[in-house]
Amino acid sequence: MTPITEVEGRRLALTNLEKVLHPATGTTKGEILHYYATTAGAILAHLHNRPVSFLRYPDGPDGQLFFTKNPPPGTPSWVRTSEVPRSDDKHARQVVVQDLASLIWAANLVVEFHTPQWQADTPAVADRMVFDLDPGAPATVTQCCAVALWLRERLAADGLHAYAKTSGSKGLHVLVPLEPTPSEKVSAYAKSLAVEGEAALPGLILHRMTRSLRPGKVFVDHSQNSAKKTTATPYTLRARTEPTVSTPVTWDEVEAGADSGSGSGENLVFRIGDIAPRLERYGDLLGPLVNLNRARPLP
Known part of the structure; x- marks a missing residue:
């Protein structure tokens, strides 16, 4: 029954x-x-x-x-x-x-x-930007953390605030609250930062998905800013072997992840049992994406 x-x-x-x-x-x-x-x-x-x-x-x-x-x-x-x-x-x-x-x-x-990065009543007008950091083996989330820190600093130089979450899979997502901006413009800016990142850190960052170039590097996927694309929602469970969750993390945790050498980044893997205690401790670390008190115009 x-x-x-x-x-x-x-x-x-x-x-x-x-x-x-x-x-x-x-x-x-x-x-x-x-x-x-x-x-x-x-x-x-x-x-x-x-x-x-x-x-x-x-x-x-x-x-x-x-x-x-x-x-x-x-x-x-x-x-x-x-x-x-x-x-x-x-x-x-x-x-x-x-x-x-x-x-x-x-x-x-x-x-x-x-x-998507836009709301139902304003299709293709984004109020957030996302970078999906995807490691190519043998790179792990450790290298993603290093890239996330570079992105955070670069975005800050343009007056933008960045926040991070695990993908719930292998990588990290860096998210930026924006004043409403056409998705096309956000996509172009995100791509320009990925290209700039590859020029600045050629041994670490890729802006193209080309499989042959992926090993040991982090693909900075900017394409999810397209109005047609979507990203795993914060706190969603993922279809993985273990019940991992796309989990907001602190920048201190990202810095610790980047400092973990060649580790697997296990300290940045969160499962369903981890989330309620984290919410109790930190609240919603991605609250600024919702409240938009830190939303800024795209440069």
């Missing part, structure tokens, strides 16, 4: 709560739902008013993974959707997760949450 629960007055059927989704740790679907319920305030702030794309992994990270922008079949009528532009002047609708009931409904589908 499928358990029915009530969340903020909405009746939800929660399925397969005992199903193990992360075999390495034995983490069940019920534990994942509990994680989202207990950290809802933090993730909802970053999902607010942003059309969401889902990476679904209903049978765990070793099963089938599929990416969807369209509202899944059976989406309840009370889940908000928003019209979004697509290519060729067409429009479609995407889910906007605005409340706890919608969050738990989506989490029950077993998803990663991915969002």
Whole structure:
């Protein structure tokens, strides 16, 4: 029998709560739902008013993974959707997760949450910029930390404030709150910094994805600033062997990561059990992305 629960007055059927989704740790679907319920305030702030794309992994990270922008079949009528532009002047609708009931409904589908750098009522006008730092083996998150520190300093020179989070996978994301700016302009600026970084640190930074150049370097992926692209939302669980989370980190932690030599950066891997204590200790380290009290114009 499928358990029915009530969340903020909405009746939800929660399925397969005992199903193990992360075999390495034995983490069940019920534990994942509990994680989202207990950290809802933090993730909802970053999902607010942003059309969401889902990476679904209903049978765990070793099963089938599929990416969807369209509202899944059976989406309840009370889940908000928003019209979004697509290519060729067409429009479609995407889910906007605005409340706890919608969050738990989506989490029950077993998803990663991915969002664009713009809000639903201002498509292609970004209020944040992102750099996705992706290490090519044998480089690790240690090298990503060094690149993040370079980016932070370079952005500060242009009057911009930078914040960091783990990707929940191998790398780091550097995020910058902006006064609303066309995505095209943000993309051009982000690319120029990646190119500048490669010139400044050619043994460490790449601005192109070219596979043959990747080993031992960090690809500074600026492309996620495109209006068509999305990035893993802060606090989303990732479809990895262990239940890792895309987790905001302090710059002290990034500096310690850069100083860890050739280490694997294990101190920058966070799982679902780590997040509530971190929120209690630090609050939301990415709060300035939401409150926009540190948003600045792009130079």
